[in-house]
Amino acid sequence: MKIIVAKSAGFCWGVKRAVNMAIAAAKKNGTVYSLGELIHNPQEIKRLETLGIKKIDSINEIPKNSTVIIRSHGVPPDIIKKLKEKGIFIVDATCPxxxxxxxxxxxxxxxxxxxxxxxxxxxxxxxxxxxxxxxxxxxxxxxxxxxxxxxxxxxxxxxxxxxxxxxxxxxxxxxxxxxxxxxFNTICKATKVRQEETRKLAQQVDMMIVIGGKNSSNTGKLYAISKKLNRNSFHIESAEEIDESWFKNIEKIGITAGASTPQWIIEEVIERIKTILKGGETVERGLCKTT
Amino acid sequence: MKIIVAKSAGFCWGVKRAVNMAIAAAKKNGTVYSLGELIHNPQEIKRLETLGIKKIDSINEIPKNSTVIIRSHGVPPDIIKKLKEKGIFIVDATCPxxxxxxxxxxxxxxxxxxxxxxxxxxxxxxxxxxxxxxxxxxxxxxxxxxxxxxxxxxxxxxxxxxxxxxxxxxxxxxxxxxxxxxxFNTICKATKVRQEETRKLAQQVDMMIVIGGKNSSNTGKLYAISKKLNRNSFHIESAEEIDESWFKNIEKIGITAGASTPQWIIEEVIERIKTILKGGETVERGLCKTT
Ligand code: F3S
Ligand code: F3S
Structure with a gap:
Protein backbone atom coordinates (compact mmCIF):
# COMPACT_ATOMS: atom_id res chain seq x y z
CA MET A 1 0.00 0.00 0.00
CA LYS A 2 1.23 3.42 -0.94
CA ILE A 3 0.40 6.93 0.25
CA ILE A 4 1.33 9.61 -2.26
CA VAL A 5 1.42 13.17 -0.93
CA ALA A 6 1.36 15.95 -3.52
CA LYS A 7 4.42 18.13 -3.14
CA SER A 8 2.19 21.22 -3.43
CA ALA A 9 -0.15 20.08 -0.62
CA GLY A 10 -0.73 22.76 2.01
CA PHE A 11 1.19 25.99 2.44
CA CYS A 12 2.77 27.47 -0.62
CA TRP A 13 6.52 27.74 -0.78
CA GLY A 14 6.54 31.40 0.33
CA VAL A 15 4.41 30.78 3.42
CA LYS A 16 6.38 27.66 4.42
CA ARG A 17 9.51 29.76 4.19
CA ALA A 18 8.02 32.54 6.34
CA VAL A 19 6.88 30.06 9.01
CA ASN A 20 10.31 28.44 9.09
CA MET A 21 12.02 31.82 9.33
CA ALA A 22 9.74 32.82 12.20
CA ILE A 23 10.38 29.58 14.08
CA ALA A 24 14.14 29.87 13.61
CA ALA A 25 14.10 33.48 14.82
CA ALA A 26 12.00 32.60 17.85
CA LYS A 27 14.45 29.84 18.75
CA LYS A 28 17.29 32.30 18.58
CA ASN A 29 15.76 35.47 20.00
CA GLY A 30 12.81 34.39 22.12
CA THR A 31 9.51 36.09 21.18
CA VAL A 32 8.98 37.09 17.56
CA TYR A 33 6.18 39.50 16.68
CA SER A 34 4.24 39.04 13.48
CA LEU A 35 2.45 42.06 12.04
CA GLY A 36 -0.84 40.34 11.21
CA GLU A 37 -1.44 36.62 10.82
CA LEU A 38 1.60 34.75 9.55
CA ILE A 39 -0.74 32.15 8.10
CA HIS A 40 -4.53 32.07 7.77
CA ASN A 41 -5.20 29.10 10.00
CA PRO A 42 -6.23 29.64 13.65
CA GLN A 43 -4.84 26.30 14.86
CA GLU A 44 -1.49 27.02 13.28
CA ILE A 45 -1.47 30.52 14.76
CA LYS A 46 -1.97 28.90 18.18
CA ARG A 47 0.78 26.37 17.61
CA LEU A 48 3.13 29.13 16.49
CA GLU A 49 2.26 31.06 19.64
CA THR A 50 3.49 28.16 21.76
CA LEU A 51 6.75 28.44 19.80
CA GLY A 52 7.04 32.13 20.68
CA ILE A 53 5.51 33.71 17.57
CA LYS A 54 3.02 36.32 18.64
CA LYS A 55 0.56 37.97 16.29
CA ILE A 56 0.06 41.70 16.81
CA ASP A 57 -1.97 44.24 14.81
CA SER A 58 0.00 47.44 15.14
CA ILE A 59 3.61 48.54 15.34
CA ASN A 60 2.82 50.29 18.61
CA GLU A 61 2.32 46.93 20.32
CA ILE A 62 5.92 45.92 19.65
CA PRO A 63 8.32 46.41 22.57
CA LYS A 64 11.68 48.10 21.91
CA ASN A 65 14.65 45.89 20.99
CA SER A 66 12.41 43.00 20.05
CA THR A 67 12.22 41.01 16.82
CA VAL A 68 9.50 41.34 14.20
CA ILE A 69 8.82 39.10 11.24
CA ILE A 70 7.55 40.58 7.98
CA ARG A 71 5.03 38.16 6.48
CA SER A 72 5.17 36.67 2.97
CA HIS A 73 2.78 39.45 1.79
CA GLY A 74 5.43 42.09 2.40
CA VAL A 75 4.86 45.62 3.73
CA PRO A 76 5.18 49.21 2.48
CA PRO A 77 8.67 50.62 3.03
CA ASP A 78 7.45 53.16 5.59
CA ILE A 79 6.64 50.28 7.93
CA ILE A 80 10.24 49.08 7.67
CA LYS A 81 11.41 52.62 8.32
CA LYS A 82 9.26 52.97 11.44
CA LEU A 83 10.43 49.61 12.77
CA LYS A 84 14.03 50.60 12.25
CA GLU A 85 13.45 53.92 13.98
CA LYS A 86 12.09 52.03 16.95
CA GLY A 87 15.26 49.95 16.97
CA ILE A 88 13.35 46.77 16.23
CA PHE A 89 15.17 43.82 14.68
CA ILE A 90 13.54 42.79 11.41
CA VAL A 91 13.31 39.30 9.93
CA ASP A 92 12.06 39.92 6.42
CA ALA A 93 10.08 36.92 5.19
CA THR A 94 8.50 38.77 2.27
CA CYS A 95 8.03 36.09 -0.38
CA PRO A 96 10.72 36.58 -3.04
CA PHE A 184 3.98 41.92 -15.83
CA ASN A 185 1.78 38.90 -15.22
CA THR A 186 2.89 38.36 -11.63
CA ILE A 187 0.27 35.79 -10.73
CA CYS A 188 1.99 33.15 -8.60
CA LYS A 189 1.75 29.63 -9.94
CA ALA A 190 1.39 28.03 -6.48
CA THR A 191 -2.40 27.74 -6.68
CA LYS A 192 -2.38 26.56 -10.27
CA VAL A 193 0.30 23.97 -9.53
CA ARG A 194 -1.62 22.71 -6.48
CA GLN A 195 -4.72 22.27 -8.61
CA GLU A 196 -2.81 20.70 -11.46
CA GLU A 197 -1.13 18.20 -9.15
CA THR A 198 -4.48 17.33 -7.59
CA ARG A 199 -5.81 16.66 -11.09
CA LYS A 200 -2.89 14.39 -11.93
CA LEU A 201 -2.76 12.62 -8.59
CA ALA A 202 -6.50 11.88 -8.56
CA GLN A 203 -6.07 9.90 -11.76
CA GLN A 204 -3.20 7.80 -10.41
CA VAL A 205 -4.67 6.59 -7.14
CA ASP A 206 -7.58 4.50 -5.86
CA MET A 207 -8.63 7.12 -3.35
CA MET A 208 -8.03 10.81 -2.71
CA ILE A 209 -8.01 12.66 0.58
CA VAL A 210 -8.23 16.45 0.39
CA ILE A 211 -7.41 18.18 3.68
CA GLY A 212 -8.54 21.69 4.56
CA GLY A 213 -11.20 23.89 6.14
CA LYS A 214 -14.75 23.09 5.03
CA ASN A 215 -15.22 26.77 4.27
CA SER A 216 -11.83 27.26 2.63
CA SER A 217 -12.68 28.05 -0.97
CA ASN A 218 -9.36 26.88 -2.36
CA THR A 219 -9.69 23.51 -0.59
CA GLY A 220 -13.25 23.22 -1.93
CA LYS A 221 -11.90 23.77 -5.43
CA LEU A 222 -9.29 21.03 -4.94
CA TYR A 223 -11.97 18.64 -3.72
CA ALA A 224 -14.20 19.41 -6.73
CA ILE A 225 -11.29 18.75 -9.13
CA SER A 226 -10.49 15.49 -7.35
CA LYS A 227 -14.08 14.22 -7.08
CA LYS A 228 -14.64 14.75 -10.79
CA LEU A 229 -11.74 12.47 -11.68
CA ASN A 230 -11.90 10.06 -8.77
CA ARG A 231 -15.26 9.22 -7.17
CA ASN A 232 -13.37 7.88 -4.16
CA SER A 233 -12.50 11.40 -2.96
CA PHE A 234 -12.94 12.69 0.58
CA HIS A 235 -12.73 16.21 1.97
CA ILE A 236 -11.66 16.25 5.63
CA GLU A 237 -10.56 18.91 8.09
CA SER A 238 -8.55 16.63 10.35
CA ALA A 239 -7.47 13.03 10.96
CA GLU A 240 -10.43 12.26 13.22
CA GLU A 241 -12.86 12.34 10.31
CA ILE A 242 -11.17 9.42 8.58
CA ASP A 243 -13.28 6.27 8.48
CA GLU A 244 -11.73 2.80 8.36
CA SER A 245 -14.42 1.57 5.98
CA TRP A 246 -13.07 3.86 3.24
CA PHE A 247 -9.98 1.72 2.80
CA LYS A 248 -11.41 -1.54 1.44
CA ASN A 249 -9.59 -2.74 -1.68
CA ILE A 250 -7.49 0.39 -1.72
CA GLU A 251 -3.88 0.13 -2.89
CA LYS A 252 -2.84 3.68 -3.64
CA ILE A 253 -3.96 6.71 -1.63
CA GLY A 254 -3.41 10.28 -2.82
CA ILE A 255 -3.21 13.22 -0.43
CA THR A 256 -3.44 16.92 -1.11
CA ALA A 257 -4.32 19.92 1.05
CA GLY A 258 -5.50 23.51 0.75
CA ALA A 259 -3.23 26.52 0.99
CA SER A 260 -3.85 27.14 4.69
CA THR A 261 -3.54 23.55 5.89
CA PRO A 262 -0.45 23.20 8.10
CA GLN A 263 2.04 20.42 7.62
CA TRP A 264 1.32 18.81 11.00
CA ILE A 265 -2.35 18.29 10.11
CA ILE A 266 -1.23 16.57 6.92
CA GLU A 267 1.14 14.41 8.97
CA GLU A 268 -1.55 13.45 11.45
CA VAL A 269 -3.68 12.28 8.55
CA ILE A 270 -0.82 10.20 7.19
CA GLU A 271 -0.20 8.64 10.61
CA ARG A 272 -3.89 7.82 11.02
CA ILE A 273 -4.01 6.16 7.60
CA LYS A 274 -0.91 4.14 8.39
CA THR A 275 -2.49 2.95 11.63
CA ILE A 276 -5.60 1.84 9.79
CA LEU A 277 -3.58 0.15 7.07
CA LYS A 278 -1.12 -1.28 9.57
CA GLY A 279 1.80 0.09 7.59
CA GLY A 280 2.24 1.42 4.08
CA GLU A 281 4.88 3.47 2.35
CA THR A 282 4.68 7.27 2.09
CA VAL A 283 6.13 9.21 -0.82
CA GLU A 284 6.01 12.88 -1.60
CA ARG A 285 5.63 13.54 -5.27
CA GLY A 286 5.82 16.73 -7.33
CA LEU A 287 3.77 16.22 -10.45
CA CYS A 288 4.17 19.64 -11.99
CA LYS A 289 6.91 22.04 -12.81
CA THR A 290 6.78 24.74 -10.17
CA THR A 291 7.64 28.35 -10.78
CA MET B 1 -29.10 76.34 -47.26
CA LYS B 2 -25.96 74.82 -45.94
CA ILE B 3 -23.85 71.83 -46.98
CA ILE B 4 -21.64 70.53 -44.18
CA VAL B 5 -18.83 68.20 -45.24
CA ALA B 6 -17.21 66.12 -42.48
CA LYS B 7 -13.51 66.83 -42.29
CA SER B 8 -12.84 63.09 -42.09
CA ALA B 9 -14.89 62.33 -45.25
CA GLY B 10 -13.01 60.17 -47.75
CA PHE B 11 -9.30 59.38 -47.72
CA CYS B 12 -7.59 59.36 -44.36
CA TRP B 13 -4.89 61.89 -43.71
CA GLY B 14 -2.07 59.46 -44.56
CA VAL B 15 -3.54 58.47 -47.93
CA LYS B 16 -4.33 62.08 -48.87
CA ARG B 17 -0.73 62.93 -48.10
CA ALA B 18 0.57 60.06 -50.24
CA VAL B 19 -1.63 61.04 -53.18
CA ASN B 20 -0.50 64.65 -52.93
CA MET B 21 3.15 63.61 -52.73
CA ALA B 22 2.73 61.40 -55.80
CA ILE B 23 1.07 64.18 -57.79
CA ALA B 24 3.75 66.69 -56.81
CA ALA B 25 6.51 64.24 -57.76
CA ALA B 26 4.85 63.48 -61.10
CA LYS B 27 4.63 67.19 -61.87
CA LYS B 28 8.32 67.58 -61.17
CA ASN B 29 9.80 64.35 -62.56
CA GLY B 30 7.30 63.06 -65.13
CA THR B 31 6.19 59.47 -64.54
CA VAL B 32 6.07 58.21 -60.96
CA TYR B 33 5.79 54.49 -60.28
CA SER B 34 3.72 53.22 -57.41
CA LEU B 35 4.52 49.78 -56.02
CA GLY B 36 0.94 48.52 -55.75
CA GLU B 37 -2.23 50.62 -55.66
CA LEU B 38 -1.70 54.04 -54.14
CA ILE B 39 -5.37 54.04 -53.16
CA HIS B 40 -8.01 51.31 -53.35
CA ASN B 41 -10.31 52.96 -55.83
CA PRO B 42 -10.12 52.02 -59.54
CA GLN B 43 -11.44 55.37 -60.76
CA GLU B 44 -8.88 57.26 -58.71
CA ILE B 45 -6.12 54.96 -59.97
CA LYS B 46 -7.16 55.86 -63.52
CA ARG B 47 -7.22 59.55 -62.76
CA LEU B 48 -3.78 59.33 -61.17
CA GLU B 49 -2.54 57.54 -64.28
CA THR B 50 -3.53 60.54 -66.40
CA LEU B 51 -1.40 62.61 -64.00
CA GLY B 52 1.60 60.34 -64.60
CA ILE B 53 1.29 57.97 -61.65
CA LYS B 54 1.64 54.42 -62.84
CA LYS B 55 0.87 51.40 -60.73
CA ILE B 56 3.33 48.52 -61.07
CA ASP B 57 3.53 45.21 -59.21
CA SER B 58 7.24 44.47 -59.05
CA ILE B 59 10.48 46.36 -58.71
CA ASN B 60 11.68 44.77 -61.94
CA GLU B 61 9.13 46.76 -63.90
CA ILE B 62 10.74 50.04 -62.85
CA PRO B 63 13.13 51.61 -65.37
CA LYS B 64 16.50 52.88 -64.17
CA ASN B 65 16.76 56.49 -62.98
CA SER B 66 13.02 56.79 -62.58
CA THR B 67 10.98 57.85 -59.55
CA VAL B 68 9.05 55.51 -57.29
CA ILE B 69 6.55 56.39 -54.58
CA ILE B 70 6.31 54.30 -51.41
CA ARG B 71 2.64 54.05 -50.41
CA SER B 72 1.18 54.99 -47.03
CA HIS B 73 1.43 51.29 -46.00
CA GLY B 74 5.24 51.43 -46.07
CA VAL B 75 7.60 48.67 -47.23
CA PRO B 76 10.25 46.39 -45.72
CA PRO B 77 13.71 48.00 -45.73
CA ASP B 78 15.08 45.50 -48.27
CA ILE B 79 12.75 47.01 -50.88
CA ILE B 80 14.28 50.43 -50.22
CA LYS B 81 17.72 48.90 -50.48
CA LYS B 82 16.96 47.24 -53.81
CA LEU B 83 15.48 50.45 -55.18
CA LYS B 84 18.56 52.38 -54.14
CA GLU B 85 20.82 49.77 -55.71
CA LYS B 86 18.95 50.21 -58.96
CA GLY B 87 19.57 53.97 -58.70
CA ILE B 88 15.87 54.70 -58.43
CA PHE B 89 14.73 57.97 -56.88
CA ILE B 90 12.43 57.31 -53.90
CA VAL B 91 9.52 59.44 -52.68
CA ASP B 92 8.65 57.94 -49.33
CA ALA B 93 4.97 58.50 -48.57
CA THR B 94 4.85 55.95 -45.76
CA CYS B 95 2.23 57.28 -43.35
CA PRO B 96 4.04 58.77 -40.35
CA PHE B 184 1.64 49.53 -28.23
CA ASN B 185 -1.94 50.03 -29.30
CA THR B 186 -1.10 51.40 -32.74
CA ILE B 187 -4.61 51.29 -34.15
CA CYS B 188 -5.09 54.47 -36.19
CA LYS B 189 -8.00 56.62 -35.12
CA ALA B 190 -8.90 57.67 -38.70
CA THR B 191 -11.71 55.10 -39.02
CA LYS B 192 -13.05 55.76 -35.55
CA VAL B 193 -13.00 59.52 -36.10
CA ARG B 194 -14.78 59.16 -39.47
CA GLN B 195 -17.51 57.12 -37.78
CA GLU B 196 -17.72 59.45 -34.83
CA GLU B 197 -18.06 62.49 -37.06
CA THR B 198 -20.75 60.76 -39.11
CA ARG B 199 -22.62 60.09 -35.88
CA LYS B 200 -22.40 63.73 -34.82
CA LEU B 201 -23.13 65.21 -38.23
CA ALA B 202 -26.19 63.00 -38.81
CA GLN B 203 -27.78 64.56 -35.73
CA GLN B 204 -27.14 68.14 -36.84
CA VAL B 205 -28.57 68.06 -40.36
CA ASP B 206 -31.86 67.46 -42.15
CA MET B 207 -30.34 65.01 -44.58
CA MET B 208 -27.17 62.91 -44.87
CA ILE B 209 -25.38 61.80 -48.00
CA VAL B 210 -22.82 59.02 -47.58
CA ILE B 211 -20.55 58.57 -50.58
CA GLY B 212 -18.67 55.37 -51.35
CA GLY B 213 -18.65 52.02 -53.16
CA LYS B 214 -21.78 49.96 -52.56
CA ASN B 215 -19.54 47.04 -51.60
CA SER B 216 -17.14 49.09 -49.49
CA SER B 217 -17.65 47.73 -45.99
CA ASN B 218 -16.44 50.88 -44.24
CA THR B 219 -18.84 53.04 -46.29
CA GLY B 220 -21.66 50.60 -45.47
CA LYS B 221 -20.85 51.03 -41.80
CA LEU B 222 -20.98 54.84 -42.10
CA TYR B 223 -24.35 54.60 -43.84
CA ALA B 224 -25.72 52.32 -41.11
CA ILE B 225 -24.58 54.76 -38.40
CA SER B 226 -26.12 57.69 -40.27
CA LYS B 227 -29.43 55.96 -41.10
CA LYS B 228 -29.95 55.01 -37.48
CA LEU B 229 -29.78 58.66 -36.37
CA ASN B 230 -31.21 60.34 -39.44
CA ARG B 231 -33.85 58.56 -41.53
CA ASN B 232 -33.13 60.99 -44.33
CA SER B 233 -29.82 59.26 -45.16
CA PHE B 234 -28.70 58.21 -48.63
CA HIS B 235 -25.81 56.00 -49.74
CA ILE B 236 -24.57 56.92 -53.21
CA GLU B 237 -21.54 56.01 -55.30
CA SER B 238 -21.53 59.12 -57.44
CA ALA B 239 -23.29 62.41 -58.18
CA GLU B 240 -25.53 60.88 -60.86
CA GLU B 241 -27.52 58.96 -58.28
CA ILE B 242 -28.75 62.09 -56.56
CA ASP B 243 -32.48 62.74 -56.98
CA GLU B 244 -33.95 66.26 -56.90
CA SER B 245 -36.98 65.04 -54.98
CA TRP B 246 -34.79 64.31 -51.91
CA PHE B 247 -34.34 68.02 -51.22
CA LYS B 248 -37.83 69.17 -50.31
CA ASN B 249 -37.89 71.17 -47.07
CA ILE B 250 -34.19 70.55 -46.50
CA GLU B 251 -32.09 73.28 -44.93
CA LYS B 252 -28.92 71.55 -43.79
CA ILE B 253 -27.23 68.74 -45.70
CA GLY B 254 -24.44 66.61 -44.20
CA ILE B 255 -21.86 64.82 -46.33
CA THR B 256 -19.43 62.09 -45.42
CA ALA B 257 -17.58 59.49 -47.47
CA GLY B 258 -15.83 56.14 -47.07
CA ALA B 259 -12.06 55.74 -46.80
CA SER B 260 -11.54 55.04 -50.49
CA THR B 261 -13.75 57.78 -51.89
CA PRO B 262 -11.60 60.36 -53.68
CA GLN B 263 -12.00 64.06 -53.09
CA TRP B 264 -13.16 64.80 -56.64
CA ILE B 265 -16.16 62.45 -56.27
CA ILE B 266 -17.09 64.31 -53.09
CA GLU B 267 -16.74 67.59 -54.96
CA GLU B 268 -18.91 66.42 -57.87
CA VAL B 269 -21.60 65.55 -55.33
CA ILE B 270 -21.35 69.00 -53.78
CA GLU B 271 -21.59 70.66 -57.21
CA ARG B 272 -24.61 68.58 -58.15
CA ILE B 273 -26.38 69.50 -54.90
CA LYS B 274 -25.61 73.18 -55.43
CA THR B 275 -27.08 73.01 -58.94
CA ILE B 276 -30.25 71.43 -57.57
CA LEU B 277 -30.48 73.94 -54.75
CA LYS B 278 -29.49 76.80 -57.02
CA GLY B 279 -26.79 77.88 -54.55
CA GLY B 280 -26.03 77.14 -50.92
CA GLU B 281 -23.00 77.56 -48.73
CA THR B 282 -20.43 74.77 -48.22
CA VAL B 283 -18.47 74.34 -45.02
CA GLU B 284 -15.98 71.66 -44.00
CA ARG B 285 -16.25 70.77 -40.37
CA GLY B 286 -14.13 68.60 -38.08
CA LEU B 287 -16.34 67.34 -35.30
CA CYS B 288 -13.80 65.21 -33.45
CA LYS B 289 -10.31 65.46 -32.11
CA THR B 290 -8.06 63.58 -34.51
CA THR B 291 -4.94 61.67 -33.53
S1 F3S C 1 3.68 33.57 -0.63
FE1 F3S C 1 3.00 31.83 -1.79
S2 F3S C 1 1.32 32.12 -3.19
FE2 F3S C 1 3.21 32.49 -4.26
S3 F3S C 1 3.85 34.56 -4.12
FE3 F3S C 1 4.84 33.52 -2.50
S4 F3S C 1 4.73 31.41 -3.10
S1 F3S D 1 -2.56 55.78 -43.80
FE1 F3S D 1 -4.44 56.43 -42.88
S2 F3S D 1 -5.53 54.96 -41.71
FE2 F3S D 1 -4.15 56.00 -40.37
S3 F3S D 1 -2.19 55.06 -40.28
FE3 F3S D 1 -2.05 56.57 -41.82
S4 F3S D 1 -3.75 57.93 -41.38
Missing part, protein backbone atom coordinates in the same frame (compact mmCIF):
# COMPACT_ATOMS: atom_id res chain seq x y z
CA UNK A 97 7.96 36.52 -5.66
CA UNK A 98 6.25 39.42 -3.90
CA UNK A 99 9.55 41.24 -3.50
CA UNK A 100 10.05 40.87 -7.25
CA UNK A 101 6.69 42.59 -7.83
CA UNK A 102 7.67 45.47 -5.53
CA UNK A 103 10.88 45.83 -7.53
CA UNK A 104 9.03 45.70 -10.84
CA UNK A 105 6.69 48.45 -9.65
CA UNK A 106 9.71 50.58 -8.73
CA UNK A 107 11.42 50.00 -12.06
CA UNK A 108 8.24 50.73 -14.02
CA UNK A 109 8.01 54.03 -12.18
CA UNK A 110 11.67 54.75 -12.98
CA UNK A 111 10.97 54.07 -16.65
CA UNK A 112 8.28 56.73 -16.52
CA UNK A 113 5.18 54.55 -16.38
CA UNK A 114 2.37 55.44 -14.02
CA UNK A 115 2.03 52.21 -12.01
CA UNK A 116 -1.20 50.22 -11.90
CA UNK A 117 -1.73 47.27 -9.55
CA UNK A 118 -4.45 44.79 -10.44
CA UNK A 119 -5.82 43.29 -7.24
CA UNK A 120 -7.64 43.84 -3.99
CA UNK A 121 -6.82 47.30 -2.64
CA UNK A 122 -7.30 46.23 0.98
CA UNK A 123 -5.09 43.14 0.72
CA UNK A 124 -1.78 43.54 2.60
CA UNK A 125 0.22 42.36 -0.39
CA UNK A 126 -1.31 45.07 -2.60
CA UNK A 127 -0.87 47.69 0.12
CA UNK A 128 2.76 46.62 0.40
CA UNK A 129 3.41 46.89 -3.33
CA UNK A 130 1.54 50.21 -3.57
CA UNK A 131 3.74 51.66 -0.83
CA UNK A 132 6.82 51.22 -3.01
CA UNK A 133 5.74 53.75 -5.65
CA UNK A 134 4.51 57.32 -5.58
CA UNK A 135 1.08 57.45 -7.18
CA UNK A 136 -0.12 53.93 -7.87
CA UNK A 137 -3.62 53.24 -9.18
CA UNK A 138 -5.28 50.06 -7.99
CA UNK A 139 -7.79 48.25 -10.18
CA UNK A 140 -10.14 45.83 -8.45
CA UNK A 141 -12.91 45.69 -11.03
CA UNK A 142 -14.10 46.93 -14.42
CA UNK A 143 -15.67 49.89 -12.70
CA UNK A 144 -12.27 51.10 -11.52
CA UNK A 145 -11.02 50.97 -15.11
CA UNK A 146 -13.83 53.22 -16.31
CA UNK A 147 -12.95 55.75 -13.63
CA UNK A 148 -9.25 55.88 -14.55
CA UNK A 149 -7.91 59.21 -15.81
CA UNK A 150 -6.81 59.06 -19.47
CA UNK A 151 -3.33 57.53 -19.26
CA UNK A 152 -1.08 57.69 -22.32
CA UNK A 153 0.99 54.86 -20.89
CA UNK A 154 0.68 52.50 -17.98
CA UNK A 155 2.93 49.99 -16.22
CA UNK A 156 1.01 47.07 -14.76
CA UNK A 157 1.68 44.40 -12.14
CA UNK A 158 -0.80 42.17 -10.34
CA UNK A 159 -1.49 40.58 -6.99
CA UNK A 160 0.04 37.08 -6.82
CA UNK A 161 -3.35 35.48 -6.19
CA UNK A 162 -5.27 37.37 -8.88
CA UNK A 163 -7.54 35.16 -10.94
CA UNK A 164 -6.07 34.76 -14.39
CA UNK A 165 -9.44 35.34 -16.11
CA UNK A 166 -9.75 38.66 -14.30
CA UNK A 167 -6.26 39.65 -15.39
CA UNK A 168 -7.23 38.96 -19.02
CA UNK A 169 -10.43 40.95 -18.70
CA UNK A 170 -8.67 43.94 -17.16
CA UNK A 171 -5.90 43.93 -19.72
CA UNK A 172 -8.43 43.63 -22.55
CA UNK A 173 -10.27 46.73 -21.32
CA UNK A 174 -7.11 48.71 -20.69
CA UNK A 175 -5.64 47.90 -24.10
CA UNK A 176 -8.54 49.70 -25.81
CA UNK A 177 -7.83 53.04 -24.17
CA UNK A 178 -4.14 53.11 -23.44
CA UNK A 179 -1.55 53.58 -26.16
CA UNK A 180 1.37 51.98 -24.36
CA UNK A 181 1.29 49.32 -21.69
CA UNK A 182 4.07 47.40 -20.01
CA UNK A 183 2.56 44.47 -18.22
CA UNK B 97 1.77 56.66 -38.11
CA UNK B 98 2.99 53.52 -39.89
CA UNK B 99 6.57 54.71 -39.74
CA UNK B 100 6.14 55.12 -35.99
CA UNK B 101 5.04 51.49 -35.75
CA UNK B 102 8.09 50.34 -37.70
CA UNK B 103 10.26 52.33 -35.29
CA UNK B 104 8.47 50.88 -32.27
CA UNK B 105 9.05 47.38 -33.58
CA UNK B 106 12.76 48.15 -33.97
CA UNK B 107 13.04 49.62 -30.48
CA UNK B 108 11.16 46.68 -28.91
CA UNK B 109 13.66 44.38 -30.57
CA UNK B 110 16.55 46.48 -29.26
CA UNK B 111 15.10 46.24 -25.74
CA UNK B 112 15.22 42.46 -26.06
CA UNK B 113 11.58 41.72 -26.77
CA UNK B 114 10.63 39.20 -29.43
CA UNK B 115 8.32 41.26 -31.65
CA UNK B 116 4.72 40.29 -32.32
CA UNK B 117 2.54 42.07 -34.88
CA UNK B 118 -1.21 41.73 -34.51
CA UNK B 119 -2.77 41.92 -37.96
CA UNK B 120 -3.19 40.41 -41.38
CA UNK B 121 0.08 38.72 -42.39
CA UNK B 122 -0.53 39.29 -46.09
CA UNK B 123 -1.32 42.98 -45.73
CA UNK B 124 1.43 45.23 -47.15
CA UNK B 125 1.54 47.32 -43.97
CA UNK B 126 2.17 44.24 -41.82
CA UNK B 127 4.74 42.91 -44.30
CA UNK B 128 6.44 46.29 -44.17
CA UNK B 129 6.58 46.38 -40.37
CA UNK B 130 7.69 42.75 -40.17
CA UNK B 131 10.60 43.49 -42.49
CA UNK B 132 12.06 45.92 -39.96
CA UNK B 133 12.81 43.26 -37.34
CA UNK B 134 14.59 39.93 -37.35
CA UNK B 135 12.14 37.27 -36.23
CA UNK B 136 8.68 38.75 -35.93
CA UNK B 137 5.65 36.62 -35.15
CA UNK B 138 2.38 37.64 -36.73
CA UNK B 139 -0.91 36.95 -35.00
CA UNK B 140 -4.02 36.99 -37.19
CA UNK B 141 -6.35 34.93 -35.01
CA UNK B 142 -6.68 33.04 -31.73
CA UNK B 143 -5.36 29.95 -33.46
CA UNK B 144 -2.04 31.67 -34.10
CA UNK B 145 -1.78 32.47 -30.40
CA UNK B 146 -2.18 28.82 -29.45
CA UNK B 147 0.59 27.88 -31.84
CA UNK B 148 3.07 30.42 -30.43
CA UNK B 149 6.22 29.04 -28.83
CA UNK B 150 6.38 29.74 -25.06
CA UNK B 151 7.62 33.33 -24.90
CA UNK B 152 8.85 34.69 -21.57
CA UNK B 153 8.36 38.19 -22.87
CA UNK B 154 6.83 39.76 -25.92
CA UNK B 155 6.75 43.20 -27.53
CA UNK B 156 3.54 43.91 -29.38
CA UNK B 157 2.41 46.36 -32.04
CA UNK B 158 -0.64 46.17 -34.28
CA UNK B 159 -1.81 46.95 -37.77
CA UNK B 160 -3.29 50.48 -37.98
CA UNK B 161 -6.65 49.12 -39.15
CA UNK B 162 -6.95 46.28 -36.63
CA UNK B 163 -10.37 46.05 -35.03
CA UNK B 164 -10.13 47.21 -31.44
CA UNK B 165 -12.20 44.27 -30.16
CA UNK B 166 -9.75 41.87 -31.79
CA UNK B 167 -6.84 43.67 -30.17
CA UNK B 168 -8.46 43.22 -26.76
CA UNK B 169 -9.14 39.56 -27.38
CA UNK B 170 -5.57 38.88 -28.49
CA UNK B 171 -4.05 40.76 -25.58
CA UNK B 172 -6.36 38.97 -23.13
CA UNK B 173 -5.18 35.58 -24.40
CA UNK B 174 -1.53 36.54 -24.51
CA UNK B 175 -1.57 37.97 -20.98
CA UNK B 176 -2.45 34.54 -19.58
CA UNK B 177 0.66 32.87 -20.92
CA UNK B 178 3.31 35.54 -21.14
CA UNK B 179 5.03 36.94 -18.07
CA UNK B 180 6.07 40.26 -19.55
CA UNK B 181 4.44 42.18 -22.36
CA UNK B 182 5.13 45.60 -23.76
CA UNK B 183 2.24 46.62 -25.91
Missing amino acids: FVKAIQEKAISLEKEGYPVCILGNSSHPEVIGIAGHVKDPVIVENENDIEKLPPFQKLGIVCQTTLNSELLSKFVASLSKEIKEMKL | FVKAIQEKAISLEKEGYPVCILGNSSHPEVIGIAGHVKDPVIVENENDIEKLPPFQKLGIVCQTTLNSELLSKFVASLSKEIKEMKL
